Amino acid sequence: MTELAHIRNFSIVAHIDHGKSTLADRLIQSTGTVQDREMKEQMLDAMDIERERGITIKANTVRIDYTADDGQAYVLNLIDTPGHVDFAYEVSRSMRAVEGSLLVVDSSQGVEAQTLANVYQAIDADHEIVPVLNKIDLPAADCDRVAEQIEDVIGIDASGAIRVSAKTGVGIHETLEAIVKYLPAPTGTREAPLKAMLVDSWYDAYLGVIVLVRIMDGVLKKNDRIRMMQNGSVHQVDRIGVFRPAMAEIDELGPGEIGFLTASIKQVRDTRVGDTITHEKKGCEQPLPGFKPSQPVVFCGLFPADASEFEDLRQAIERLALNDASFSYEMETSAALGFGFRCGFLGLLHLEVIRDRIEREYGIDLITTAPSVVYHIHMRDGQMTELHNPADMPDLTHVSHVEEPRIKATILVPDDYLGDVLKLCQDRRGIQMDLTYVGGRAMVVYDLPLNEVVFDFYDRLKSVTKGYASFDYQLTEYRQDHLVKMSVLVNDEPVDALSMMVHRDRAEARGRVMVEKLKDLIPRHMFKIPIQAAIGGKVVARETLSAMRKDVTAKCYGGDVSRKKKLLEKQKKGKKKMRQFGRVEIPQEAFISALKMDD
Amino acid sequence: MAEDWRNAGFALYVHWPFCQAKCPYCDFNSHVTRQIDQSRWAAAYLCEIGRVAAETPGRVLNSIFFGGGTPSLMQPDTVATVIEAARAHWPFANDIEISLEANPSSVEAGRFAGYRDAGVNRISMGIQALNDADLRRLGRLHTVAEARAAFDIARSCFDRVSFDLIYARQEQSLQDWQNELGQALTMAIDHLSLYQLSIEDGTAFGDRYKAGGLRGLPTDDLSADMYQLTQDICADHGLPAYEVSNHARPGAESRHNLIYWRYGDYAGIGPGAHGRLTLGGQRFATESYRMPGAWLEAVNSGSGENLRNAISRQDQAEEYLMMGLRLRSGLDIDRYHELSRQELNPARRHSLIELGMINDSGSHITVSDRGMIVLNSVIAELLSV
Numbered sequence: 009m010t011e012l013a014h015i016r017n018f019s020i021v022a023h024i025d026h027g028k029s030t031l032a033d034r035l036i037q038s039t040g041t042v043q044d045r046e047m048k049e050q051m052l053d054a055m056d057i058e059r060e061r062g063i064t065i066k067a068n069t070v071r072i073d074y075t076a077d078d079g080q081a082y083v084l085n086l087i088d089t090p091g092h093v094d095f096a097y098e099v100s101r102s103m104r105a106v107e108g109s110l111l112v113v114d115s116s117q118g119v120e121a122q123t124l125a126n127v128y129q130a131i132d133a134d135h136e137i138v139p140v141l142n143k144i145d146l147p148a149a150d151c152d153r154v155a156e157q158i159e160d161v162i163g164i165d166a167s168g169a170i171r172v173s174a175k176t177g178v179g180i181h182e183t184l185e186a187i188v189k190y191l192p193a194p195t196g197t198r199e200a201p202l203k204a205m206l207v208d209s210w211y212d213a214y215l216g217v218i219v220l221v222r223i224m225d226g227v228l229k230k231n232d233r234i235r236m237m238q239n240g241s242v243h244q245v246d247r248i249g250v251f252r253p254a255m256a257e258i259d260e261l262g263p264g265e266i267g268f269l270t271a272s273i274k275q276v277r278d279t280r281v282g283d284t285i286t287h288e289k290k291g292c293e294q295p296l297p298g299f300k301p302s303q304p305v306v307f308c309g310l311f312p313a314d315a316s317e318f319e320d321l322r323q324a325i326e327r328l329a330l331n332d333a334s335f336s337y338e339m340e341t342s343a344a345l346g347f348g349f350r351c352g353f354l355g356l357l358h359l360e361v362i363r364d365r366i367e368r369e370y371g372i373d374l375i376t377t378a379p380s381v382v383y384h385i386h387m388r389d390g391q392m393t394e395l396h397n398p399a400d401m402p403d404l405t406h407v408s409h410v411e412e413p414r415i416k417a418t419i420l421v422p423d424d425y426l427g428d429v430l431k432l433c434q435d436r437r438g439i440q441m442d443l444t445y446v447g448g449r450a451m452v453v454y455d456l457p458l459n460e461v462v463f464d465f466y467d468r469l470k471s472v473t474k475g476y477a478s479f480d481y482q483l484t485e486y487r488q489d490h491l492v493k494m495s496v497l498v499n500d501e502p503v504d505a506l507s508m509m510v511h512r513d514r515a516e517a518r519g520r521v522m523v524e525k526l527k528d529l530i531p532r533h534m535f536k537i538p539i540q541a542a543i544g545g546k547v548v549a550r551e552t553l554s555a556m557r558k559d560v561t562a563k564c565y566g567g568d569v570s571r572k573k574k575l576l577e578k579q580k581k582g583k584k585k586m587r588q589f590g591r592v593e594i595p596q597e598a599f600i601s602a603l604k605m606d607d
Numbered sequence: 608m609a610e611d612w613r614n615a616g617f618a619l620y621v622h623w624p625f626c627q628a629k630c631p632y633c634d635f636n637s638h639v640t641r642q643i644d645q646s647r648w649a650a651a652y653l654c655e656i657g658r659v660a661a662e663t664p665g666r667v668l669n670s671i672f673f674g675g676g677t678p679s680l681m682q683p684d685t686v687a688t689v690i691e692a693a694r695a696h697w698p699f700a701n702d703i704e705i706s707l708e709a710n711p712s713s714v715e716a717g718r719f720a721g722y723r724d725a726g727v728n729r730i731s732m733g734i735q736a737l738n739d740a741d742l743r744r745l746g747r748l749h750t751v752a753e754a755r756a757a758f759d760i761a762r763s764c765f766d767r768v769s770f771d772l773i774y775a776r777q778e779q780s781l782q783d784w785q786n787e788l789g790q791a792l793t794m795a796i797d798h799l800s801l802y803q804l805s806i807e808d809g810t811a812f813g814d815r816y817k818a819g820g821l822r823g824l825p826t827d828d829l830s831a832d833m834y835q836l837t838q839d840i841c842a843d844h845g846l847p848a849y850e851v852s853n854h855a856r857p858g859a860e861s862r863h864n865l866i867y868w869r870y871g872d873y874a875g876i877g878p879g880a881h882g883r884l885t886l887g888g889q890r891f892a893t894e895s896y897r898m899p900g901a902w903l904e905a906v907n908s909g910s911g912e913n914l915r916n917a918i919s920r921q922d923q924a925e926e927y928l929m930m931g932l933r934l935r936s937g938l939d940i941d942r943y944h945e946l947s948r949q950e951l952n953p954a955r956r957h958s959l960i961e962l963g964m965i966n967d968s969g970s971h972i973t974v975s976d977r978g979m980i981v982l983n984s985v986i987a988e989l990l991s992v
Contacts, residue, residue, distance in 0.1 A: 557831035560982040562802040562852050566867040567881040569926050579987050
């Protein structure tokens with residue numbers, strides 16, 4: 009139990025690659041929290057995928073003991089938040105659990121869109137913000153310019169920004185001092201009923217669900233009986249502790265402290281991020297504000313490449329869902345792909361992470377169908393249904409109108425590429441909301457349909473701006489538009505997994521791109537194959553894949569039989585990666601690649 | 608029930624693993640060495656023939672084939688020793704075919720009479736191209752003039768002389784090939800092997816191809832056109848294709864190769880040689896040590912064989928189908944069923960017939976002209992489950 013005055017809780021706000029993890033590593037290391045020999049790169053990113061992609065998916069926390077220059081011992085709690093837009097809600101909860109932020113900006117790059125999104129979250133949470141200019145060791149570093157940019161764009165005073173090289177260690181001490189000096193201590197009352205925020209939770213095979221909490225008021229002790237205020241469930245706490253960053257048990261957590269509890273909770277689903285934890289008896293009356301149940305935004309089908317692996321896939325998905333309340337799934341049957349699951353995700357990154365984990369950790373080859381957003385289908389009888397899968401689009405005669413989710417996208421881009429970015433946004437049915445200049449770069453704000461963004465917008469943006477643009481978005485509203493289902497027919501057979509919702513005005517163009525792509529993706533067969541895109545009965549685009557001309561081994565004698573046999577076996581294996589539609593075999597990657605748009 | 612191999616016969620393949628130079632397209636087991644002790648090699652072949660013959664006593668031998676490498680680097684005495692050893696162990700068929708692959712250089716042509724005297728009755732010459740620029744590109748050591756001279760010597764020594772050409776070469780146009788094939792047909796007697804150049808992994812061409820070199824190879828469309836043209840012209844000249852790349856006057860087919868394609872038994876001796884042998888009612892795939900030195904040593908210690916795998920009935924059926932469909936005469940359906948004990952997928956058969964790829968007489972499946980050029984796909988379709 010630490011005096012409130014000696015606690016500082018903070019998070020780090022940064023754009024990807026601006027050095028957040030390295031800075032966190034340095035803070036941990038310089039205070040002796042971790043022995044040098046135990047130190048590994050990006051200490052806080054636990055999963056391989058997090059390390060590999062340089063992103064944070066789960067909130068992580070570390071408690072740092074620090075004796076400041078004033079001679080006092082402080083406890084610094086760092087919450088490392090997910091930085092990606094997919095996890096905006098999780099970020100907002102983490103932000104509410106701390107009182108201040110370090111705003112880390114790469115001094116050679118400047119402010120990026122993601123920095124903005126996250127710093128606004130910090131401002132919303134009333135954080136005290138300490139600007140940190142990182143990577144000052146780089147030759148391209150321009151601290152004055154970037155400090156000015158922070159003032160211009162974000163509107164906070166950056167005159168005292170700390171100049172740091174997390175790589176060389178310069179400025180780390182100053183950063184620690186600034187945390188103590190400028191960030192406020194938490195408030196809270198020890199005598200009040202327990203009120204703790206559930207910041208994040210994850211599943212551990214040995215301990216069950218581990219719950220990361222921030223105590224607002226009261227005291228949490230071992231063996232306490234606690235209640236989750238949103239779902240009313242009651243649990244007995246069997247462990248309390250903090251992360252240093254390894255788990256270390258302690259006896260109690262008091263106001264202002266951040267730590268973990270375990271309570272033999274079996275499913276992460278029973279622990280909702282943002283929920284308020286109190287005691288079963290004499291609990292607090294009001295939960296903390298701002299709780300939102302998680303809402304999947306993007307859906308896609310996951311099918312085993314090898315149909316015999318369906319049960320393995322089911323197990324993998326169930327186990328991943330145990331640890332991820334924001335990931336939803338239901339069984340799906342596709343004429344083309346057989347049995348699989350329709351899964352809901354917070355966004356594309358979330359989708360990719362889950363898909364990668366299934367493939368890597370469970371060794372299952374997957375076919376992933378095109379991501380789709382959730383449409384609101386308003387029926388003529390006044391009912392509204394949510395459409396998760398374009399293949400399920402009801403008969404048009406019963407449909408009154410369709411609404412789609414829109415987003416507000418913020419893009420920061422060097423002037424040279426502005427034209428390309430505007431064109432990209434216009435092509436994607438965007439409506440320009442704002443265009444301003446921020447220290448030599450343009451900041452464009454667009455109102456865009458999410459369905460134009462979920463697939464490859466980010467790839468396209470990176471490509472047209474040679475990687476110089478940064479992008480972030482937030483969901484705004486559902487809006488009616490002229491949306492239709494486009495189906496694809498290969499050799500006159502409809503391929504349900506390739507159906508998509510498109511804007512009517514864009515149907516011809518999308519259909520054209522799609523059939524041309526498929527023509528390249530489907531290998532030649534012994535016969536010619538018509539490939540068509542259609543809306544209802546009307547064909548909007550058509551290509552013909554001509555028949556294979558030559559596929560024969562010139563020489564095959566006695567010594568070649570075994571070799572040819574092996575080749576045939578390989579071919580058979582390759583066929584497992586293909587899906588049969590009538591007489592046509594379509595390679596799995598076609599289901600994703602066909603929908604990419606190389607405008 | 609007679610053993611399956613008896614449908615096609617029994618052959619002996621002798622692999623001579625040495626060449627004067629490695630050709631950049633060739634992925635056969637060949638090595639370039641300065642010193643070769645031919646008597647030591649002859650002795651080793653003798654041992655191997657003795658070993659295999661002890662397992663296949665009393666079989667009538669339908670063919671012997673000296674392949675390589677470059678078997679025309681063998682001394683005629685070495686060839687004679689091998690043929691005599693075979694004769695001592697197996698009764699020869701009356702019409703036994705004894706073939707030897709030869710390079711068309713003047714030095715080698717000097718040995719042709721010796722081969723004839725040793726018992727060889729058919730020569731297969733690796734002429735490969737009828738223009739000097741392409742011969743150089745293919746890494747061949749001979750010129751067109753030398754090849755023609757060697758071919759004439761071969762004709763004077765043997766009734767049966769075949770030669771190979773490689774087409775679909777770099778920068779070769781349809782017209783170029785048509786002209787060259789026309790010249791070839793004026794030389795040809797009754798048998799011709801015409802292979803499209805294929806780029807194999809592990810060859811110099813393979814490496815260059817991967818590195819982005821080897822420009823001017825024909826597109827699939829052009830090589831398909833070349834193949835079709837070859838079929839038409841050869842048929843017009845009375846040398847129809849009896850196999851994917853082999854053309855002969857009816858009756859002049861290579862009996863040895865027919866044993867492979869009809870899925871007979873064959874003993875393979877020499878470095879890297881493969882065999883198919885039915886022993887005690889079970890068919891085996893055999894393979895010999897690949898490196899010449901290792902093979903010689905292994906033979907000294909009793910056997911050059913380093914692999915002998917029993918082949919399941921299903922695999923035998925598949926091998927028979929893969930080989931049999933290469934022939935115009937096609938696949939004997941009863942024989943296939945006898946081997947696999949499963950019916951050949953009727954739906955796939957039907958769909959291939961509809962597409963005009965195969966003909967199904969009820970007793971035989973034959974591949975049509977259209978089907979032959981995409982034979983790998985036809986086979987994959989028939990065998991895929």
